[in-house]
Amino acid sequence: MILKEKYSRRALLKAIGGGAALLPILNNEAFAADGGSDAGLASGGFPKRLITVTWTNGIYGCSKWSNTTQALTAANLPAIMSPLSPYVAKMILPRGVNLQAEFDVNQYGGHFGYPCILTGTQNGSSPSIDSLISTQLTSQGVVKPQLNLGCLPEGSYTSWSTTGHNTQITNPYTLFNQLFPNATMSTSQLSAISQRRASVLDLVSTQLTAFQNVVGTDDKVKIQSHLNSVRQLEMDLQAAVATCSPPTLTPQGLAFSGITNYTSQVNFMMRLAAAAVTCGISRAVTLDLINDGGGDILTFPWLTPPINSPDYHAIAHQGAAGATNKTAIDTWWYTQVATLLAALEASTEGSSTALDNSLVFLCNDMREGNDHYSAQIAFVMIGSLGGYFSTGQWVALADTPNNKLLTTICHGMGLQVAGVGEAKYTGDVDSSLT
Numbered sequence: 001m002i003l004k005e006k007y008s009r010r011a012l013l014k015a016i017g018g019g020a021a022l023l024p025i026l027n028n029e030a031f032a033a034d035g036g037s038d039a040g041l042a043s044g045g046f047p048k049r050l051i052t053v054t055w056t057n058g059i060y061g062c063s064k065w066s067n068t069t070q071a072l073t074a075a076n077l078p079a080i081m082s083p084l085s086p087y088v089a090k091m092i093l094p095r096g097v098n099l100q101a102e103f104d105v106n107q108y109g110g111h112f113g114y115p116c117i118l119t120g121t122q123n124g125s126s127p128s129i130d131s132l133i134s135t136q137l138t139s140q141g142v143v144k145p146q147l148n149l150g151c152l153p154e155g156s157y158t159s160w161s162t163t164g165h166n167t168q169i170t171n172p173y174t175l176f177n178q179l180f181p182n183a184t185m186s187t188s189q190l191s192a193i194s195q196r197r198a199s200v201l202d203l204v205s206t207q208l209t210a211f212q213n214v215v216g217t218d219d220k221v222k223i224q225s226h227l228n229s230v231r232q233l234e235m236d237l238q239a240a241v242a243t244c245s246p247p248t249l250t251p252q253g254l255a256f257s258g259i260t261n262y263t264s265q266v267n268f269m270m271r272l273a274a275a276a277v278t279c280g281i282s283r284a285v286t287l288d289l290i291n292d293g294g295g296d297i298l299t300f301p302w303l304t305p306p307i308n309s310p311d312y313h314a315i316a317h318q319g320a321a322g323a324t325n326k327t328a329i330d331t332w333w334y335t336q337v338a339t340l341l342a343a344l345e346a347s348t349e350g351s352s353t354a355l356d357n358s359l360v361f362l363c364n365d366m367r368e369g370n371d372h373y374s375a376q377i378a379f380v381m382i383g384s385l386g387g388y389f390s391t392g393q394w395v396a397l398a399d400t401p402n403n404k405l406l407t408t409i410c411h412g413m414g415l416q417v418a419g420v421g422e423a424k425y426t427g428d429v430d431s432s433l434t
Contacts, residue, residue: 040137040283040414042357042386046349048413049277049358050133051340054117054158055289055333057316057369058110060326062378067095069396069432076394080327083335084382087345089392090355091382092433098375099365100401101422110372113365114156114292115165120403120421124160129406129420130284131161133413137283147282149175149273151265152258152298154291158363168288171256172249172268179272179281180246244279247271247343263302266336274343278354284413289333292365303328316369326369337362341382358383359412379405381433385412389433397432401425408433 040048065078072093074085084091101122102109115124127135134146148159150168157165169175176183249268254261269287276282290298294313301308307315307325315322315329337360344355362380367373379402384391389412397405403425410417411430419426 040133040140040142042349042352044350044352044357044386046352046354046357046386047277047280047283048385048388049283049285049354050130050361050409050413051273051277051285051287051358052118052130052158052361052363053287053289053337053340054114054363054365056111056114056156056292056294056365057312057326058364058366058371058373059330059378060323060368063367063371063373063376065093065095065378066394067396067398068394070394072393080330081334081380083331083338084341084380086338087341087355087382090384091380092389092391092393092395094379094381094395094397094400094405094429094433095376096396096398097377097379097400097402097405099377100403100425103374107374108372109374110366111292111294113374114158114288115160116374116421117363117365117402118158118286118406119160120401120406120419120425124157124165126160126421127162128158128160128166128286129410129413130159130286131166132410132415132417132420133284136415142283144281145283147273147276147285149269149285149287151256151269151288152262152290152295154293156288156290156292158288159286166286168286170265172265172272173252175269175272176246176249179276179279183246244275246279247275259298262298267339270336270340271343274340274347274354277358278344278347289336294369300325300329300332303332313369319368319370344383352386355383357386359385359389359409361409375399377402388412395432397429400429403427404429 042048059080061078061080066076070076072088072091074088077085077088099109099113099116101120102113102116105122106112112122116122118128118130119126130146130148137145146166148166148168150170157168159166159168169178254264256262256265266289273285273287276285290312294316296311296313298312299308300306300312307328312329315325318326341355341360344358344360345353347354349357360382362382364377364379365374367376367378381389383389401422403419403421404427406420407417407426407428408430410420411428412434
């Protein structure tokens with residue numbers, strides 16, 4: 001007898017609630033959405049996630065970084081990236097990747113490159129990879145997998161859909177309330193929600209057990225595997241309620257206007273982005289830290305020594321003359337990213353962490369701020385998407401369109417696409433990164 005009845009992942013997720021995206025959903029035919037499989041899962045059954053973080057004005061000195069494929073170690077990690085050193089074994093530094101669609105129009109286009117970073121097109125004329133990923137996950141029953149965030153965006157966007165750019169959330173307090181509307185619920189209320197969700201799994205388990213009495217030997221084995229997965233899912237659901245808690249945003253009542261409280265805004269957004277994915281609310285997150293116009297209003301009075309003048313854009317244009325300030329600023333950007341990485345690394349998922357099952361993709365719109373060059377971008381990849389990527393290495397990708405890197409990232413997230421963005425730049429770099 002062939003087992004024909006299928007349980008829809010979409011129905012299961014709706015019944016359990018959006019938070020179940022955190023958990024190992026059954027990756028087999030009996031629980032597939034509309035008969036398909038959820039390719040967006042790591043080998044341990046935990047969700048894969050993409051988080052992109054973007055800022056402008058390049059990275060000082062990156063034109064001199066190694067262009068040779070080799071092991072990445074603490075010894076050869078660029079000093080400017082020292083805040084990321086705890087994660088060196090989980091990193092890839094791809095070298096020689098160009099914002100090709102922008103480069104083709106103006107190789108020194110620099111500040112006009114934001115729309116190209118995640119779309120592979122000059123003006124965001126095709127969906128960015130977070131939108132592509134979100135579309136697939138939505139079709140599989142994942143509730144609202146996409147999240148677009150910004151700090152000082154001022155009209156700059158890396159995330160695009162078929163109809164234009166995606167609107168960012170720029171107020172951390174607003175974001176917190178959207179992500180955690182039940183944050184003030186009592187323990188008894190949260191327990192009641194957990195029990196309701198677990199009861200759905202009890203029903204599925206009962207139905208599967210009944211099936212074992214009417215199917216052949218081969219299908220009995222399959223059903224037993226499904227039952228084991230359901231039991232593990234229930235245990236993970238109980239653990240998630242206990243361990244997934246929203247970050248504390250203090251102080252409250254800050255205004256986020258210009259650079260006022262910018263450091264708090266960035267810190268809050270990093271921690272909220274991590275919470276959104278570790279709590280199973282989102283799987284494709286973009287965070288644009290500053291507008292692609294250069295940051296004319298941004299100074300860094302909180303650094304030691306403080307940088308009160310000139311502004312970030314002017315410092316970037318100084319090149320070697322502004323090296324001390326630009327290096328301090330670039331190191332500060334990576335320090336903020338380290339906050340995000342630490343939160344992901346602290347979230348255990350079986351024998352791995354949320355960082356292991358994710359990809360944090362650091363992006364920029366130019367090589368260095370004084371040349372605006374739209375090639376040799378200092379992209380950084382942290383996390384292996386559940387072992388899909390081979391980490392701990394520098395990878396030479398000479399004169400490679402970013403379209404191919406984006407396609408490979410989509411493959412890592414479970415999308416079987418031939419290309420992203422400009423049709424003339426189809427293909428991937430899977431063989432170099434996996």
